[in-house]
Amino acid sequence: TQLLEQSPQFLSIQEGENLTVYCNSSSVFSSLQWYRQEPGEGPVLLVTVVTGGEVKKLKRLTFQFGDARKDSSLHITAAQTGDTGLYLCAGIKYGNKLVFGAGTILRVKS
Amino acid sequence: GAVVSQHPSWVICKSGTSVKIECRSLDFQATTMFWYRQFPKQSLMLMATSNEGSKATYEQGVEKDKFLINHASLTLSTLTVTSAHPEDSSFYICSASETGREQYFGPGTRLTVT
Numbered sequence: 645t646q647l648l649e650q651s652p653q654f655l656s657i658q659e660g661e662n663l664t665v666y667c668n669s670s671s672v673f674s675s676l677q678w679y680r681q682e683p684g685e686g687p688v689l690l691v692t693v694v695t696g697g698e699v700k701k702l703k704r705l706t707f708q709f710g711d712a713r714k715d716s717s718l719h720i721t722a723a724q725t726g727d728t729g730l731y732l733c734a735g736i737k738y739g740n741k742l743v744f745g746a747g748t749i750l751r752v753k754s
Numbered sequence: 755g756a757v758v759s760q761h762p763s764w765v766i767c768k769s770g771t772s773v774k775i776e777c778r779s780l781d782f783q784a785t786t787m788f789w790y791r792q793f794p795k796q797s798l799m800l801m802a803t804s805n806e807g808s809k810a811t812y813e814q815g816v817e818k819d820k821f822l823i824n825h826a827s828l829t830l831s832t833l834t835v836t837s838a839h840p841e842d843s844s845f846y847i848c849s850a851s852e853t854g855r856e857q858y859f860g861p862g863t864r865l866t867v868t
Contacts (some may be wrong), residue, residue, distance in 0.1 A: 652863045659771075679859075685776050685862060686760075686847050686849075686859035686861045686862045687798070687847075688862050689856075689858075699760065732797060732798070740851065740854045740857075741800060741824070742788075742798075743800075744797045744799075746797045747795075747796065749795060752783070
């Protein structure tokens with residue numbers, strides 16, 4: 645059973661378009677993280693959200709943590725080809741273990 | 755700061771042999787290290803958690819006798835895949851944590867068993 649449901653699983657868009665990736669769970673997490681991973685490399689942390697309702701911005705990326713701390717979203721404005729990659733959300737549970745969502749493969753075409 | 759390295763970055767071994775993967779924290783002391791495996795276009799699955807000087811804790815369904823983990827120092831953890839089979843072929847990623855709040859990921863090791 646996947647504790648974190650991520651959607652969509654795959655997204656192919658044109659450069660300049662906007663997109664949103666969702667991460668949902670029935671469980672409450674103390675905090676939630678978003679990672680980006682390129683093929684053959686380890687995941688790189690983008691952001692950690694801790695407070696319910698929190699919104700964080702990282703250039704063209706906007707991250708939101710749900711009020712109940714069960715869901716999160718990643719919004720990318722004016723996507724660029726360099727945004728292509730696998731985006732993973734991860735919730736932090738007991739023992740500081742990370743529970744990863746299934747991931748969203750993003751392909752931005754020029 | 756917070757750099758984690760893995761060695762080797764890729765390895766090919768024959769079925770039945772064992773292979774060791776190293777995970778090092780280069781600029782901090784990692785009290786906890788985690789080992790994950792990842793199949794193509796899939797997410798990371800936690801295999802085990804290791805704390806320096808103690809036995810690793812394995813996730814359900816992970817064979818501890820097949821995937822030997824040793825966290826001998828605060829900067830080094832090793833994962834040994836024993837009697838490897840083709841189905842063990844995967845991308846193995848480690849992460850290290852100093853405080854327990856943040857995990858820093860290594861670049862991964864691609865294992866191919868022929």
